[in-house]
Amino acid sequence: MRKVEILGAGFSGLVSAYFLQRAGFLVTVHESSSRIGGMIQTRDLGWTLTETAANGILNSVAFETLCAEIGVELVASSKHPEGKRRFIYRRGKARRWPLTGVESFRLFLKLPSLKRKSPSPLETVEDWALRALGSAPYHSLIAPALQGIYAGDPAKLNASLLFGRFFSGPKKKKMHPKLRGTVAPLKGMETFLISLANYLAKKGVTISLNSAPSLAGVERPLVMALPVTEVVRLLADAPNCVDAAQALARVETLPLLSVSLGFRTSENAPEGFGCLFARGEGIRSLGVLFENTVWKKRSEFHLERWILGGATDRGVMDLCDAEILSTILTDREKLTGRRAEPFAHDIKRWPKALPHYTFTLLEVLENKSVKSLPDAGIYLIGNYTGRLGLSGIIEQAEQLGKNEKFI
Numbered sequence: 413m414r415k416v417e418i419l420g421a422g423f424s425g426l427v428s429a430y431f432l433q434r435a436g437f438l439v440t441v442h443e444s445s446s447r448i449g450g451m452i453q454t455r456d457l458g459w460t461l462t463e464t465a466a467n468g469i470l471n472s473v474a475f476e477t478l479c480a481e482i483g484v485e486l487v488a489s490s491k492h493p494e495g496k497r498r499f500i501y502r503r504g505k506a507r508r509w510p511l512t513g514v515e516s517f518r519l520f521l522k523l524p525s526l527k528r529k530s531p532s533p534l535e536t537v538e539d540w541a542l543r544a545l546g547s548a549p550y551h552s553l554i555a556p557a558l559q560g561i562y563a564g565d566p567a568k569l570n571a572s573l574l575f576g577r578f579f580s581g582p583k584k585k586k587m588h589p590k591l592r593g594t595v596a597p598l599k600g601m602e603t604f605l606i607s608l609a610n611y612l613a614k615k616g617v618t619i620s621l622n623s624a625p626s627l628a629g630v631e632r633p634l635v636m637a638l639p640v641t642e643v644v645r646l647l648a649d650a651p652n653c654v655d656a657a658q659a660l661a662r663v664e665t666l667p668l669l670s671v672s673l674g675f676r677t678s679e680n681a682p683e684g685f686g687c688l689f690a691r692g693e694g695i696r697s698l699g700v701l702f703e704n705t706v707w708k709k710r711s712e713f714h715l716e717r718w719i720l721g722g723a724t725d726r727g728v729m730d731l732c733d734a735e736i737l738s739t740i741l742t743d744r745e746k747l748t749g750r751r752a753e754p755f756a757h758d759i760k761r762w763p764k765a766l767p768h769y770t771f772t773l774l775e776v777l778e779n780k781s782v783k784s785l786p787d788a789g790i791y792l793i794g795n796y797t798g799r800l801g802l803s804g805i806i807e808q809a810e811q812l813g814k815n816e817k818f819i
């Protein structure tokens with residue numbers, strides 16, 4: 413059996429291990445910390461379970477099949493009607509459709525020609541959306557939706573990186589999973605990774621905790637399933653990888669705050685998956701997830717998870733706990749029309765949460781030294797390698813197992 417080593421036992425590292433062991437490799441995973449899961453952690457706060465990072469994944473046949481094989485039961489966020497309702501806050505109110513009748517009509521007229529308006533490589537999301545869809549859909553739909561996913565600045569996010577796949581050639585026929593939309597294991601995202609690690613161990617995969625070898629100490633092929641900053645540090649010390657390290661060092665990372673709040677009742681909050689806040693509405697938070705509406709049974713109380721920060725608000729990292737709470741409660745009062753005090757809170761700070769999907773990232777991914785790393789037996793996978801979401805990471809990991817160079 414050919415050997416492969418993986419650095420990092422977060423989501424990327426463990427799903428890569430799964431597809432590589434299936435492709436017949438003898439896999440060893442090195443994890444520098446004392447636990448698996450990386451950013452994904454489901455914390456038991458006593459009164460609720462809450463997530464530190466991803467709270468769900470866009471389901472796919474690959475993910476569903478994987479979960480069935482390792483014995484993880486998935487729940488769809490849309491299982492309950494409330495879980496299907498998503499809101500955008502605009503003109504002082506949480507709305508399921510934030511555009512006015514006239515704005516909707518204008519958007520409707522533009523849709524048939526959308527396919528012909530593919531973004532150019534240099535175009536930002538703002539420029540593309542204004543050109544292709546118009547001002548109101550950009551400000552009230554596209555910008556809030558993308559800030560909820562990418563936490564980026566629409567004036568800098570690269571349209572081609574985000575939407576390029578939608579415009580590229582005829583679409584392959586896609587199989588649909590049984591459960592559509594966002595899914596998660598009943599007891600939280602970390603249970604998926606724990607079950608996966610246990611399954612992999614039974615299949616002969618070695619997962620070494622507290623293990624962070626230098627690149628000189630690991631054989632090739634090697635999969636680096638690490639935060640980009642850590643990839644840069646390791647490549648900078650490896651022979652012939654300095655150029656790739658310098659290119660990757662240009663990837664900008666964005667800060668995020670994830671704040672769980674517990675209320676005894678819903679306190680007038682809209683019943684739904686969550687709400688995104690359009691900019692210019694006097695609300696600092698990026699969005700809020702109504703966690704126990706979506707994932708019932710995790711808490712008997714009303715649990716909200718507020719997300720702040722991103723490219724246009726790096727200052728949130730300098731706020732103390734009291735300032736964070738006060739900011740959120742002021743935002744919440746605007747959303748619900750009522751001041752309410754949570755009985756419990758939990759604040760998670762992520763100084764480098766996500767990569768910024770800008771033109772610089774596109775350049776980095778197209779950089780010759782970065783693209784030729786596989787020639788040296790080094791493969792990169794993570795949220796900065798072209799697909800931000802976990803479902804994209806699954807697709808990339810699946811490709812690793814089929815990669816000709818790799819095999």
Ligand SMILES: Cc1cc2nc3c(=O)[nH]c(=O)nc-3n(C[C@H](O)[C@H](O)[C@H](O)COP(=O)(O)OP(=O)(O)OC[C@H]3O[C@@H](n4cnc5c(N)ncnc54)[C@H](O)[C@@H]3O)c2cc1C
Nearest residue numbers: 420422423424443444450451465466467624765795801802
């Ligand atoms: C608030 C928030 C909400 C999010 N929500 C969503 C969501 O709803 N949907 C979604 O798809 N995504 C979401 N994400 C993003 C998603 O959680 C991350 O992209 C994903 O978990 C990253 O996984 P990873 O394995 O690539 O990296 P990590 O989780 O960072 O894992 C890397 C691992 O490598 C280890 N490591 C570091 N250095 C070394 C070394 N030298 N040697 C060995 N090991 C090392 C680390 O300890 C870690 O375990 C969210 C993120 C945040 C912050």
